[in-house]
Amino acid sequence: MGDGEGIAVGRTEHQAPPAWQAPGVVERTLYEAKLRGDWPAFFDALAEADLFMAESREWVDAHPGRVRSNGYWYSQVRANCLPLLTEGMLPAPDPETVFTYASLDWLADRWQDSAISWIVVNPGSPCEVFFPATPAHRALWRQHVQRLAQCDCGRSHDKMRLRALEGDMTASGALAHGLGLIGLLSVSNGDLWNTRAYHGTGYTGEKGRLKEWWGITSREEWRHYQEQLLEADQVSGAWEFVLGVRRALSREYGGHVEVDQWRKAAEQVLRRGAEGTEYRLSADGVTKVGPRDSADVTAQIAGVQRLIGRIARYEKRFRADGLLAEGKFIPTVEAWDYGRAVGMARWGLGARYCDQREAEDAILRASRLGRANYRSWEEFSASYILGRCLHFDEEEFGKWYQDMLEAHRILTTDPTSPWLTIPWKQ
Numbered sequence: 001m002g003d004g005e006g007i008a009v010g011r012t013e014h015q016a017p018p019a020w021q022a023p024g025v026v027e028r029t030l031y032e033a034k035l036r037g038d039w040p041a042f043f044d045a046l047a048e049a050d051l052f053m054a055e056s057r058e059w060v061d062a063h064p065g066r067v068r069s070n071g072y073w074y075s076q077v078r079a080n081c082l083p084l085l086t087e088g089m090l091p092a093p094d095p096e097t098v099f100t101y102a103s104l105d106w107l108a109d110r111w112q113d114s115a116i117s118w119i120v121v122n123p124g125s126p127c128e129v130f131f132p133a134t135p136a137h138r139a140l141w142r143q144h145v146q147r148l149a150q151c152d153c154g155r156s157h158d159k160m161r162l163r164a165l166e167g168d169m170t171a172s173g174a175l176a177h178g179l180g181l182i183g184l185l186s187v188s189n190g191d192l193w194n195t196r197a198y199h200g201t202g203y204t205g206e207k208g209r210l211k212e213w214w215g216i217t218s219r220e221e222w223r224h225y226q227e228q229l230l231e232a233d234q235v236s237g238a239w240e241f242v243l244g245v246r247r248a249l250s251r252e253y254g255g256h257v258e259v260d261q262w263r264k265a266a267e268q269v270l271r272r273g274a275e276g277t278e279y280r281l282s283a284d285g286v287t288k289v290g291p292r293d294s295a296d297v298t299a300q301i302a303g304v305q306r307l308i309g310r311i312a313r314y315e316k317r318f319r320a321d322g323l324l325a326e327g328k329f330i331p332t333v334e335a336w337d338y339g340r341a342v343g344m345a346r347w348g349l350g351a352r353y354c355d356q357r358e359a360e361d362a363i364l365r366a367s368r369l370g371r372a373n374y375r376s377w378e379e380f381s382a383s384y385i386l387g388r389c390l391h392f393d394e395e396e397f398g399k400w401y402q403d404m405l406e407a408h409r410i411l412t413t414d415p416t417s418p419w420l421t422i423p424w425k426q
Contacts, residue, residue, distance in 0.1 A: 020126040023088030024165045024192070026050075030086070031127035040144075042129065043104070046121065047144040051084045051107075052099035052202060057352060060098055060203060067100055071116040074123070077130050081118040087192060088165055089122045090199050092356055093349055098203035107133075108142040160406050162414045163192050170194045174426070175360055178367030180377070180418035181335075182342040184384060187407035193418065196356070198346045206350030214344075222344070222353035229341035230365055232334040239333050239390060242266055242308050247331055256327065259312045266308060267301050310395055314386055317397060321405055324382045334373055335380045336387025341366040371426075377419040381408050 022028035026049045033042035053069060071080035090099060102111075107119070120130045131137065163186075164170070171179050171194050179186075179194055186193040191200065200206045210216040214225055228234050245266045249257045311330075318324035345362035348354040354362075374380040385404045393400040411419045 021167050022127070023167050023169060024086075025163075026086045027088045027122070027125075027127050030121065030129070034127055034129055043141060043144040044148065047104045047141070047148050049104075050087050050201075051102040051104070051121075052087070052090060052199065053082070053084060053102050054097055055100050055203075057096055057098045057203065060100065064204075067102075069111065069113045069116060071113065074118070074120060074130070077118050079118045080116045081120040081123075081130065082113070082116045082133070083120050083123045085122055087195075087199070088169075089125060090197055092169075092197045093199060093352065095352060095355070098352065099199050101202035101205055104141050105145045108138045108145060160187050160190075160403070160410055162187055162410055162417055163190060164194045164416065165192050169197050171196050174364055174367050176418060177371075177422050177424075177426075178342055178363035180422055181339045181366055181370050181380065181384075182346070183411050183418060184381065184404055184407045185339070185343055187410050188403045196360070198349050198359070200347065200350040203350065203352065206347050210347050210351055210353075216353070219353040222348045222351070226341065226344050226348065226354075226362055229337045229344055230362065230369065232337040232369075234340070235333055235337050235387060236390070238304065238307060239311075239387070242304055242311065243330065243332050245269060246329065250329075257329070259308065262312075263305050263308050266304050270297060270301050270304065310390065311386070313395065314389055318382055318385070323378075323385060323405065323408060325378075328379075330383050330386050331379075332373065333383050333387035333390065335370065335383035336391075338366045338370045338373075339380075339384045371424065374424075376424050378412065380424075381411070381419075 020031065022031055026045065029045040030042060030049075033039070033045060053067075055068070055070065059068070069082045071082055073079070074081045084102060085099070117133055118130055119133050120128065122128050162183075170176075175196070176194060183193055185191075201209070207217075210222065214221075216222050216225060225234075242262075246257050246262050249261065249265055315324055315329060318330075319326055319328075324330070342363050345354070345359040345366075349356060349359040370380055374383065385401070385408065388404060389395075389401050411417045414420070
């Protein structure tokens with residue numbers, strides 16, 4: 001066999017190909033290459049695909065950082081084979097079986113198991129293919145990986161794009177609307193936006209994501225952050241304070257609020273609050289607190305004035321880049337929490353800190369909150385991006401901003417985008 005070609009077991013040249021609705025682009029590309037017998041194209045597609053191996057969750061948890069390959073006897077080739085699934089063929093997550101990430105690159109260079117002599121991709125499906133795993137064949141796989149890297153045509157080198165599954169495993173209705181709330185990050189990260197059977201980068205990858213970015217290592221910690229995001233309690237109180245002042249001014253005066261007017265009103269609110277008497281609840285009961293120190297109040301006012309300036313400059317840039325319409329302003333950045341709540345539900349499912357029903361309940365709740373507090377996908381998007389930029393970007397308008405801008409443009413122009421196919425209000 002040449003060029004690492006595989007075996008399409010059970011099909012002859014004279015048989016008509018069966019009708020099959022591939023779950024996604026990856027599976028369709030592999031299937032069509034298999035039908036043509038175009039093995040170079042098959043392995044080019046496999047080289048840029050995410051691959052997954054099934055494993056016992058108990059074993060993975062007991063052996064952190066380790067990967068093992070489980071071989072199974074297949075009568076089609078009368079040999080032990082390593083089964084691999086592409087992302088669209090992954091089943092619904094369950095508590096006992098998890099999937100670890102692999103790639104053709106890893107299989108070619110680092111995988112070692114003398115007891116396994118064959119690989120089978122998507123066993124039991126119409127795009128099932130067996131191929132041998134000899135050193136000579138693995139050298140051919142490596143050539144495909146290297147060619148894609150050199151020509152910059154692999155998925156990792158692509159511009160951002162909207163990626164989706166098709167068919168029974170996709171979300172619809174309110175659940176699809178909820179998944180649309182994390183559309184910006186899905187496009188930016190190259191995730192399938194509409195899959196219900198979310199596995200992400202695999203079990204260990206999703207656990208690592210939550211640990212690195214959130215410090216989450218347990219179900220209890222995941223539940224804490226999931227609830228905080230749904231309550232919009234992770235958004236800075238200072239951001240919401242200044243935006244709330246502007247909303248009040250807009251309601252009172254009926255429209256546009258100048259930055260100087262906004263700053264003066266925020267200062268007045270802070271000074272009035274500082275001059276009054278506060279009551280705080282402590283272990284000793286209710287304690288009366290006198291007026292705050294003037295230096296503290298002055299410092300707080302200065303910080304709020306700087307924040308108002310930052311928000312005004314971001315909004316000016318948003319208007320120039322088409323994120324925000326002329327004359328419009330961002331009412332709140334709670335969208336950043338609602339969007340991340342959807343992400344947290346998906347990541348928690350991938351890490352098995354929750355089950356699919358619990359994840360979907362959280363996504364549906366985020367959908368209801370988003371619809372209640374915003375009027376359109378575009379308004380939600382601008383709010384989400386502002387929150388992300390205030391937290392990460394430091395007014396550099398760098399990658400934290402540019403990635404979101406590109407994702408926004410894709411989601412507002414791609415005809416298959418949920419932002420164009422799912423009404424904001426039902």
